[in-house]
Amino acid sequence: MNVLHDLDPQERTLEDVSDCVSDSDEYFGDNFYDDWDNRAINGIADLQTVKFKELTADQIRRLPFPDRSVAFSFYNLYAKMNGFSARKSQIRRNVNNDVTQQAFVCFRQGFRDLCSDNDAARRKREPKPTTRCGCGTEMRVHIHEETGRWIVSYFQEEHNHEMLDDMLTFMLPGHRKMNSAAIDQMNMMLKVGIKTPQIYSSFVHTAGRFHNVPFLKIDMYNQIDKQRRLIGGDAKACLKYLESTAAESPGIQLDYHLFGDVVAFDATYRKNKYMCPLVVFSGVNHHNQTIVFASALVANENEATYTWLLEQFLDAMKGNKPRCVITDGHGAMKKAIETVFAGAYHRLCAWHLIRNATSNLSNPTFTSEFKKCMLFDYEVSEFEEKWENLVSSLGLHDNEWVCDLYARRKMWATAHMRGHFFGGFRTTSRCEGLHSMLGKFVHSRHNLRDFVEQFFRCISQMRSREAQSDLQSIVGDLVLQSPLHDLERSAANMLTREIFLLFRPMLSRACTLKIRSCTYTPTFEIYTLSRSGSLHKEWRVSHYPNEEIYKCSCMRMESLGIPCDHVVAVLVHLDATKLPKSLILDRWSKNARSRVHAFMDNGPFCWDSxxxxxxxxxxxxxxxxxxxxxxxxxxxxxxxxxxxxxxxxxxxxxRPDWTDVEYTSFFWDGDGGSDNFDMEIPYRTGARILLQIAQRNNLDVDVHLALGFASHYGKLGTTEYLVEEENAIAFVFRKI
Structure with missing residues (x-):
């Protein structure tokens, strides 16, 4: 007794075909088995020698195949050479549930189940064009019981539609496939931030022409989407990825230990596909480069969320609080900082202030003068005078935003923040540069796992850049350019190249200063200096000979960590030939990381896999x-x-174990009794169709996909599974 599993109610059943008879010997005639072995297709390799365009229907009917998969590969290649594509259709089983017959049809066989007019009116998308037109082309194979080979029992070559040109046939879905090598190459390119269109262009360039690539760009998008869906829950996958990269976290903690005295919080970068803002905790390293200590995707931007976020950050960094913090001025963030980072000096980011000034006033004159008031190293009295002149000239005394900005002047004006170390973290270039670098890796369309993975790629590139700067600072000596060669050479030997280039102008400017007076006390000396030709402005430098400590009234050393020209002038006066250690911050020196080299055997970056x-x-x-x-x-x-x-x-x-296959799932075998319901479904059957099949047969709808290997049997726990055909998707449902 044969059992037929019909997957498409509109497809004709095998019993309806009058040409099929059960006695194959009578159907094929007495001479069918003559020269049987010579004309047999024994495997996929034999298909390379077949001249498909010269084959006749009679020749095809006399071909035996070793199994169904080879038979389908043959028919699909025949279809490709003749302007159409094939797909698998119905199967027939015997009483032992073994497949005894398989039908292959034209991709335009059957008809679409058209929805009603009312349903069509409610559609949000335009329906896809109808491709099925009831084509009757078909090749049917059944097993020969004596030899175990598969022979053609029915072949119909007449189509009711036009054949496609060879240049178009390869684009049919049945002839497009990404093999594992192409998928691996695509995934490696995706991981380094290359976009899908550029990846496809790379495949085309390698193949020579686009029709030499066995898939289209849409297939790459579909493969990426399938990987995201089959990898599991997005949040779980994200957590799993973070756990797998936990070994890298000590490196981030060491960065914070060395350079965490100044931390900037930026929550203005773009959001991901879930509309969650990205909060970046960044700082500056010994090469004056932006580094990232941590990042977070937050659901909202209220005070409770930011408080929790800062507490988690503090816990991850072993309770070490930063001395100074820089934010975008968000009110909730400000309150959270006052709660968690009590005692830290809070500064507003210059980039965000300038952007807000442009959007709130749209006055180029105000924006230009505001930059000077914010960034120039004025005395407090000079700042107040210039601010009053600016507001009066533009008539902004009653502007609410300007008044609020002035009330917060101690959080953004350099004149009021003198003496607080920010490591130069004030200019617009840092936020703009960080946003630009993040934009190369992180996109709003990314899900959680992709978002986190690409963010780590960005961090890896930052660390690679730091390693290159380390090499440049160690190898080669800069040409001395100032009149003070000894001091310049001393600074060049101790400071990193980027920091030294910021310090070198101080050597030339020191030559324009004169010491006007010197006051001696038992413990320190006070030098009064002024610029040549400008006696109205003076600076005072205090020198403590016992500790070799220098302090200037300009407080440049305390603010930037770089000696000012006034201190250099005093060193010249004292005939010093090298910079004292008190003027070299460890965080700016070439040996900044020497304290933690024992914990960084792998260097600042490592291989991902x-x-x-x-x-x-x-x-x-x-x-x-x-x-x-x-x-x-x-x-x-x-x-x-x-x-x-x-x-x-x-x-x-x-060959990997079943549980190691990239797209793995489990399928039910029920309780091992007679209630099992078994069916085979074509590879490209969509999830919506599977759900309909399950509901129609009263099956459990908890259906999973599985990509199988030939005759692969496995067991996971109490669940057993068997997949009979390579590259087939098999489903075993459990009866409800």
Whole structure:
């Protein structure tokens, strides 16, 4: 007794075909088995020698195949050479539930189940064009019980539609497929931030022409989407990825230990696909480069959320609070900082202030003068005078935003923040540069896992840049340019190159200063200096000889960590030949990381995956071999045969376990009784159709996909599964 599982109610059943009879010997005639072995297709490799365009229907009817998969591969290649594509249709089983017959049809066979006019009116999208037109082209194969081979029992080659040109046939879904090598290459490019269109262009360039690539750009998007869906819950996948990168966290904590005296919080960067703002905790390293200590995706931006966020950050950094913090001025963030980071000096980011000034007033004159008031190193009295002149000239005394800005002047004016160390973290270039770098990796369309993964790529590039700067600071000596060669050489030997270039102008400016007077006390000396030709402005430098400490009234050393020209002038007066250690901050020195080298055996960056590294090394070797093998036909054939001979045994030896397959799932075997319901479903059946099938047959709708291997059997816990056909998707449902 045969059991038929019909997947499409509109498809005709095998019993309706009058040409099919049960006695195959009577149907095929006495001479069917003559020369049986010579004309047989014994595997996929034999398909390379078949001239599909010259095949006749009678020749096809006489071909035996080793299994159904080879038969379908043959028919699909035949379809490709004749302007259409094939798909699998109905199967027939015997009483033992073994497949005994399989039908392959034209991709335009059958008709679409059109929705009613009312349903069509409610559609938000335009319906896809109808491709099915009831084409009757079909090839049916059934198993020969004596030999176990599959033979053609029915073949119909007449179509009711036009055939496609060869240049168009390859674009049909049935002829498009991304193999595992293409998927791996695509994923590696995606991980380094290359966009999908550029990846597809790379495949086209490698293949020579776009029709030499066996898939389209849409297939890459579909593959990416499938990977995201099958990888599991987005939040769980994100947490799993973070756990896998936990080994890198000590490096971030060490960065904070060295350079965490100044921390900037920026929550103005773009949001991800869940509309969650990205909060970045950043600082500045010994090369005056922006580094990132931590980041967070927050659901909202209220005080409670920011308080929790800062507490978690403080806990991750072993309770070490920063001395100074910089924010975008968000009110909730300000209150949270006062609660969690009590005692830290709070500064408003200059970039955000300038942007707000432009949006609130739209007055270029105000914006230009406001920059000077905020960034120039004025005395407090000078600042107040210039601010009053600016507000009066533009008539902004009654402007609410300007009044609120002035009330917060101690949080943004350099004149009022003198003496608080911010490491130069005030200019607009830092936020703009960080946003620009993040924009190369992080996009709003990313889900949680992709968002976090790409953010780590950005961090990795930042650390790579730091390593390059370390090399530049150590290798090579800068040409001395100032008149004070000894002091310049001393600074160049101790400071990193970027910081030294900020200090070097102080040497030339010191030559324009004169010491007007000197006052001596038992413990320190006070030098009064002024600029040559400008006696109205004076600076006072205090020198403590016992500790070799220098303090200037300009407080540049306390604010930036770089000696000012006034201190340098005093050093010249004292005939000093090198900078004292008190004027060299550890965070600006070349040896800034020397205290923690024991914990950084892997350097500032490391490989993400040893498997990926091996893959690239083998790919480079194979690329050279391929160049040699493509020089001529003989070389090509020889190398191709060697590759095929090597791939087969390696594939059998290193085939991954079922639980290690990239797209893995489990499917039910019920309770092992007679209530099991079993059906095979075409590979491209959509999730909506699967749900309809499950509901129609009263099946559990908890359905999972599984990509199977040939005759693969496995067991996971109490769940058993069997997949009979390579690259087939099998489903086993459990009866409700």
């Amino acid at each position: 040893m498997v990926t590294c091996r893959n690239w090394m083998l790919s480079d070797l194979c690329r050279e071999l391929c160049l040699l093998g493509s020089a001529g036909d003989a070389e090509f054939s020889e190398l191709r045969d060697k590759f095929q001979n090597e791939i087969s045994p390696q594939d059998d030896c290193y």
